[in-house]
Amino acid sequence: MLKNYFKTAIAVLRRRKFFTFISLFGIAFTLTIVTVLAAFVDNTVSANYPEVHRDRSLYITLLKQENTKDQGQWNSPASFYYLDKYVSTLKTPEKVAISSFFNPTNAYRNGRKLAVNLKYTNAPFWEVMQFDFIEGKPFTEQQVANGERVAVISEDTKRDYFGNAASVAGQTIEVDNQAYRVSGVVKSVPVTMPIAHADMYVPYTVSKADYRQPTLMGNYTAVLLGRSEADLPAMQAEYAAVVARVKPEAKGFDVFKSNADPYLSSFLRNSPFGDTDDGGVGRAMMAGALILLLFMLLPALNLVNINISRIMERSSEIGVRKAFGASGHTLVGQFIVENLILTFLGCCIGILVSFVAIQVINGAGLINNIHLTINGTVLGFSLIACVVFGLLSGVYPAWRMSRLQVVQALKDR
Amino acid sequence: MFKHLFKLIWNKKKQNALLITEMFISFLVIFAVSTMAVYAYRNYRQPMGLEYADVWVVNYQPPANIRTLDSVYGFQEALRREVKAMPAVLDVTYSGNNVPFSMNSSNSTLSTDDKRRANANFYTVEEAYPGVLGMKMKSGRWVTKSDLVSNVPAVVINARLEEALFDGTDAVGRYVHTDMEKLKVVGVVENAKEKGAYQVVESGMYRHLDSNAARWTGTMLLKMKPGTGASFESGLFRTLSDRIGSSIEIEHLDEKLASKNRLSLVPMIILFVVGGFLVINVALGLFGVLWYNISKRRGEIGLRRAVGASGASVSRQLVQEALFLATLALLIGLFFAVQFPILHVFDLPSSVYVAAIGLSVAFIYILVFLCALYPGRQAAAIYPAVALHEE
Numbered sequence: 001m002l003k004n005y006f007k008t009a010i011a012v013l014r015r016r017k018f019f020t021f022i023s024l025f026g027i028a029f030t031l032t033i034v035t036v037l038a039a040f041v042d043n044t045v046s047a048n049y050p051e052v053h054r055d056r057s058l059y060i061t062l063l064k065q066e067n068t069k070d071q072g073q074w075n076s077p078a079s080f081y082y083l084d085k086y087v088s089t090l091k092t093p094e095k096v097a098i099s100s101f102f103n104p105t106n107a108y109r110n111g112r113k114l115a116v117n118l119k120y121t122n123a124p125f126w127e128v129m130q131f132d133f134i135e136g137k138p139f140t141e142q143q144v145a146n147g148e149r150v151a152v153i154s155e156d157t158k159r160d161y162f163g164n165a166a167s168v169a170g171q172t173i174e175v176d177n178q179a180y181r182v183s184g185v186v187k188s189v190p191v192t193m194p195i196a197h198a199d200m201y202v203p204y205t206v207s208k209a210d211y212r213q214p215t216l217m218g219n220y221t222a223v224l225l226g227r228s229e230a231d232l233p234a235m236q237a238e239y240a241a242v243v244a245r246v247k248p249e250a251k252g253f254d255v256f257k258s259n260a261d262p263y264l265s266s267f268l269r270n271s272p273f274g275d276t277d278d279g280g281v282g283r284a285m286m287a288g289a290l291i292l293l294l295f296m297l298l299p300a301l302n303l304v305n306i307n308i309s310r311i312m313e314r315s316s317e318i319g320v321r322k323a324f325g326a327s328g329h330t331l332v333g334q335f336i337v338e339n340l341i342l343t344f345l346g347c348c349i350g351i352l353v354s355f356v357a358i359q360v361i362n363g364a365g366l367i368n369n370i371h372l373t374i375n376g377t378v379l380g381f382s383l384i385a386c387v388v389f390g391l392l393s394g395v396y397p398a399w400r401m402s403r404l405q406v407v408q409a410l411k412d413r
Numbered sequence: 414m415f416k417h418l419f420k421l422i423w424n425k426k427k428q429n430a431l432l433i434t435e436m437f438i439s440f441l442v443i444f445a446v447s448t449m450a451v452y453a454y455r456n457y458r459q460p461m462g463l464e465y466a467d468v469w470v471v472n473y474q475p476p477a478n479i480r481t482l483d484s485v486y487g488f489q490e491a492l493r494r495e496v497k498a499m500p501a502v503l504d505v506t507y508s509g510n511n512v513p514f515s516m517n518s519s520n521s522t523l524s525t526d527d528k529r530r531a532n533a534n535f536y537t538v539e540e541a542y543p544g545v546l547g548m549k550m551k552s553g554r555w556v557t558k559s560d561l562v563s564n565v566p567a568v569v570i571n572a573r574l575e576e577a578l579f580d581g582t583d584a585v586g587r588y589v590h591t592d593m594e595k596l597k598v599v600g601v602v603e604n605a606k607e608k609g610a611y612q613v614v615e616s617g618m619y620r621h622l623d624s625n626a627a628r629w630t631g632t633m634l635l636k637m638k639p640g641t642g643a644s645f646e647s648g649l650f651r652t653l654s655d656r657i658g659s660s661i662e663i664e665h666l667d668e669k670l671a672s673k674n675r676l677s678l679v680p681m682i683i684l685f686v687v688g689g690f691l692v693i694n695v696a697l698g699l700f701g702v703l704w705y706n707i708s709k710r711r712g713e714i715g716l717r718r719a720v721g722a723s724g725a726s727v728s729r730q731l732v733q734e735a736l737f738l739a740t741l742a743l744l745i746g747l748f749f750a751v752q753f754p755i756l757h758v759f760d761l762p763s764s765v766y767v768a769a770i771g772l773s774v775a776f777i778y779i780l781v782f783l784c785a786l787y788p789g790r791q792a793a794a795i796y797p798a799v800a801l802h803e804e
Contacts, residue, residue, distance in 0.1 A: 018701060018704075019705075022697040026694045029694060033687060103662075104662045113643045115662075176660050177654030208659045208660050209474055209659060298438050298694070301431065302697075305431050305432060308431065309706075
């Protein structure tokens, strides 16, 4: 039966080429936008280079001090002191990476100026994050403890600072008026991954600011790596127990809050979606789905219009089938399947176009070093969008078709 | 004539309802895109209000070891003297970190004696600030260091805030209040687009750097001689780095503006591309459906021609029908669109919405007209004999 539907669908497609073109154009274009969007979201949210262990990591990006009396709030990343004292000492995580947000600074070389984002890290940072070392190696625990001026630089920084030099490990780079010895070169990370992105990574012990300052608020974040995904609740519970013991330091403030969250919720928690148990992921997804549905509404309506025209053209066929006893349900089913076939065809074209679009976006350098890909997740999402779109544009015309009166349909001829 | 058109449309109300819905939603999409575009264009037409060429921004961590007020002042004055003595530096000022085109902002609510309220950006400045940025006074004077000793702190507000709080009457000599204190307006400065070329002018209040703020100040603005290059900059960077002792960064205001403008333009370009494709999509669909409808009405059109209607009048009637449909869709669309200026959604001036509504109405009419033109022509070419013969 499906084979028959397929044959009919192809026959109908070949009948009015212009309508076919309009339908396929609309579907393909809609699916392209959805796919590119999905690829972008997937790139920012899922575990990508270098944060490949995201599924068993928790992020601490924010401390909150609240003054419940005057509704005052003070939000900031943590100080190194806080993370070192309360987070490094946790028992459940396998490793704890501590790193600062990137600080912009400058380097000057041969009469040219470079903007360099500097990040201060501890040694486990290199084990939690899986960087690709093009040459050299990360700095060690010992080097950090000794306060050695060693640096890991990104490929971009190597190119901008040293030009076409083949190997730069061991050479000196001068940034922020400090000379550092290059210990390694890593593949660059896009700025959409703020925890891992930097142009140059150096030990926190060489920071010009005093990292021992005993305050809570600062400029550092921590990534807690568990042994497996199953460890995450235990890690969260242990951190929550530690947080409960910390007193807010600002005068008049009485509540201290901080959460160890999976990657996505660690960012959503500070957004208008946040402050639910899951950090607002559910609400953000609802909002995303709603916007997507609204976006698909117009192309779907367009397709509904065209489908109706097409169905009316087939009124004689429908009349005959009804006259020979086909039920309304059968016809509705047939038309929806036909429309899904059409949508899948458009979807395939759309995915091909998105491959091209993504190449263009990657090539245009809209965001440095971002490398969008169409992987299984993205494809799966596109297929879901495709089915939703097919149903959205097929159900109403099919219903109209099934209600066609036999006499009316046959009389038209 | 309208009665006749209406009857024709009413007879096919189911199909036309869908067409109307499609035009209606297209109108809303175009309305949204053109509102953004009109708003950005209006802002772009406003004068910049400040000179950003050859202005450099130095950001640094305030040195942790300099704590007492005297030592902070001593440190800042020594640094200022040294930088100002450099041949390429024309002028220097310290500032809060919300310099023009930066991502930082600091704002709060101000009220007048008669309880009018407005939200304003708070800027921490010095005497040299308007000189470095080329800002012009509208009335009164700029704040000076000697204002710090007066009982009621002196502030300068911009023309936008003067308009919001005092209805455009001269604000010099009047008072404004924050939650905590009373301030005296000593001058009004012309508006400056401190958030970027495509962003709206925001209300602003400028106050002299005082002893509380000095300890946390980590931003300097330098007006350079035109054409000062990277070699001088690297020397300056080294000197500042040695004197300040913490991490520093030098930025150029023109580059900051360029990246800020990119931030406003990129989303707009993406919206235009998506909106453009949606419109092409809708146009093709409309064209197809109208064409199909006309081919279904060959009998009717043939009859009209047979009883004496000219080709031109037939095609005119079909275009009129399509435009009448568009009018119905636009009436529904307008009902929703006018709610935006009436209810003041999004805090945009009403004139922006009016212009956007005008643009979108014109756009939909032109689109529908173009989509109906060719099918109408086709209809005019129908020979009554052929069409009626088919019947």
